[in-house]
Amino acid sequence: MKFPGRRQHRHYFPVDNKNPLTNQVNPSSNATQNYIVGIDQVLVDIEAKVDQAFLDEFDLHRGMSQVISDEVTQRLYQRLKDESLINYEFAGGTIGNTMHNYSVLADDRSVLLGVMSKDIHVGDYAYRFISNTSSRVDLNYLQSVDGPIGRCFTLIDDTGERTFGINAGLINRLHPDSIDESLIAGASALVISSYLMRTQPGDTMTEAAVKAVKCANAAGVPVVLTLGTRFLIEEEPEFWRDFVHKYVNILTMNEEEALAITGIEDPLLAANKCLDWVDMVICTAGKDGLYLAGYVDEVFKRESEYPLLSGEIHEFNRYEYSRPMLLNDCKEPMRIYTHSAPYMGGPESIKNTNGAGDAALAAILHDLSANVYHKNTVANSSKHEQPALTYSSLSQMSKYANRASYEVLVQHSPRLSRGLPEREDSLDQAYWAQ
Ligand SMILES: Nc1ncnc2c1ncn2[C@@H]1O[C@H](COP(=O)(O)OP(=O)(O)OP(=O)(O)O)[C@@H](O)[C@H]1O
Numbered sequence: 001m002k003f004p005g006r007r008q009h010r011h012y013f014p015v016d017n018k019n020p021l022t023n024q025v026n027p028s029s030n031a032t033q034n035y036i037v038g039i040d041q042v043l044v045d046i047e048a049k050v051d052q053a054f055l056d057e058f059d060l061h062r063g064m065s066q067v068i069s070d071e072v073t074q075r076l077y078q079r080l081k082d083e084s085l086i087n088y089e090f091a092g093g094t095i096g097n098t099m100h101n102y103s104v105l106a107d108d109r110s111v112l113l114g115v116m117s118k119d120i121h122v123g124d125y126a127y128r129f130i131s132n133t134s135s136r137v138d139l140n141y142l143q144s145v146d147g148p149i150g151r152c153f154t155l156i157d158d159t160g161e162r163t164f165g166i167n168a169g170l171i172n173r174l175h176p177d178s179i180d181e182s183l184i185a186g187a188s189a190l191v192i193s194s195y196l197m198r199t200q201p202g203d204t205m206t207e208a209a210v211k212a213v214k215c216a217n218a219a220g221v222p223v224v225l226t227l228g229t230r231f232l233i234e235e236e237p238e239f240w241r242d243f244v245h246k247y248v249n250i251l252t253m254n255e256e257e258a259l260a261i262t263g264i265e266d267p268l269l270a271a272n273k274c275l276d277w278v279d280m281v282i283c284t285a286g287k288d289g290l291y292l293a294g295y296v297d298e299v300f301k302r303e304s305e306y307p308l309l310s311g312e313i314h315e316f317n318r319y320e321y322s323r324p325m326l327l328n329d330c331k332e333p334m335r336i337y338t339h340s341a342p343y344m345g346g347p348e349s350i351k352n353t354n355g356a357g358d359a360a361l362a363a364i365l366h367d368l369s370a371n372v373y374h375k376n377t378v379a380n381s382s383k384h385e386q387p388a389l390t391y392s393s394l395s396q397m398s399k400y401a402n403r404a405s406y407e408v409l410v411q412h413s414p415r416l417s418r419g420l421p422e423r424e425d426s427l428d429q430a431y432w433a434q
């Protein structure tokens with residue numbers, strides 16, 4: 001994907017750091033200012049293939065992310081070890097994955113906030129988390145704790161459905177004092193998940209996350225919320241609708257989470273409903289691909305050159321070539337939507353769908369931060385006459401997001417090991433065009 005940003009495609013050693021339009025050397029301070037911040041429960045995924053009887057034995061509900069006690073963890077881990085069921089142990093966490101994938105795609109800085117064990121030993125979970133995370137993810141702001149980070153048992157059954165058992169360790173002890181307000185205020189986006197609200201008495205994570213969110217809102221930094229798992233939302237849909245309305249700009253979810261928060265089954269209509277509360281919506285729908293919805297000011301709308309599609313909304317993709325905006329920046333707001341089928345129809349064989357949604361979000365964050373980067377470096381570009389949220393159109397972004405998801409489907413880990421090629425041999429240039 002061709003983008004403004006730090007990634008150098010042609011030169012391993014940049015021979016000219018000048019901006020071709022202004023012939024000025026780009027001040028590096030501008031480049032370093034462009035980063036995104038994510039908050040997560042710092043976890044290592046322990047992935048194993050199991051059957052329903054195994055889930056029943058440990059009282060785990062299929063498809064759910066659930067917190068398990070130390071005693072269940074001990075027994076579960078021992079069983080997996082004894083029967084050599086573990087495929088891999090790798091850094092995880094929904095926002096940790098997203099920050100890592102963003103940094104790999106953009107070749108740029110992201111900052112992860114959360115906790116990290118004070119004492120780290122070669123081979124332990126904390127060590128594994130750090131060594132499986134891109135060096136572009138800034139871990140310097142992690143808060144140290146006197147104890148373990150979390151473990152996420154990622155149990156995959158024959159149908160590919162994944163069930164998460166979380167042994168929390170000290171993941172929820174991030175303290176509000178560890179939230180650096182100037183770090184948040186200077187970010188291109190703040191990314192959080194609904195999991196941050198699943199805590200026990202004495203935990204401080206929720207308070208820390210809410211402090212960061214309020215700080216981002218006050219500084220005009222877009223807040224991005226990923227819904228995590230539908231069961232959490234189903235428990236308190238009213239609370240989540242209210243939270244999203246009050247604090248969130250970009251809402252990311254899959255179709256099940258969309259149903260949980262809106263009560264609407266159709267992902268396009270559910271995304272449309274969410275536009276009552278937020279500025280932009282990303283709704284992944286597994287084998288059916290991805291829907292994006294947002295706002296554009298009437299004067300900046302751009303008509304699609306693709307065939308017009310009608311689902312529950314007539315010709316919903318008519319203005320999908322528009323770049324989305326914050327509702328508040330629109331004088332005459334209109335709603336825009338797009339849909340993309342999975343890249344290449346999806347892979348022939350899916351290794352694992354775990355983290356496919358996280359990768360889609362990382363691609364969209366890359367586009368959003370490319371816009372900030374471009375604004376910082378070429379402020380008087382005609383591109384910024386429109387105060388848009390992203391660099392590309394809704395249509396273009398949905399293709400990029402699906403492309404990034406595809407890469408996760410064909411590998412075991414939810415974390416990308418390399419960026420995407422600038423050009424795709426298997427694709428018409430037209431696929432990326434407009
Ligand atoms: N069975 C499939 N066939 C083709 N593409 C798929 C399939 N499942 C997922 N994808 C691709 O991955 C993207 C994200 O998938 P999905 O809706 O499963 O995310 P998710 O449930 O949020 O995942 P996670 O929570 O594990 O990150 C889809 O938009 C699509 O491009």
Ligand SMILES: O=c1[nH]cnc2c1ncn2[C@@H]1O[C@H](CO)[C@@H](O)[C@H]1O
Nearest residue numbers: 041065092093094152164195355414
């Ligand atoms: O409770 C949780 N908190 C944070 N991350 C979680 C939780 N449950 C599952 N995942 C993470 O979700 C990723 C796939 O999207 C997995 O890598 C897993 O680590």
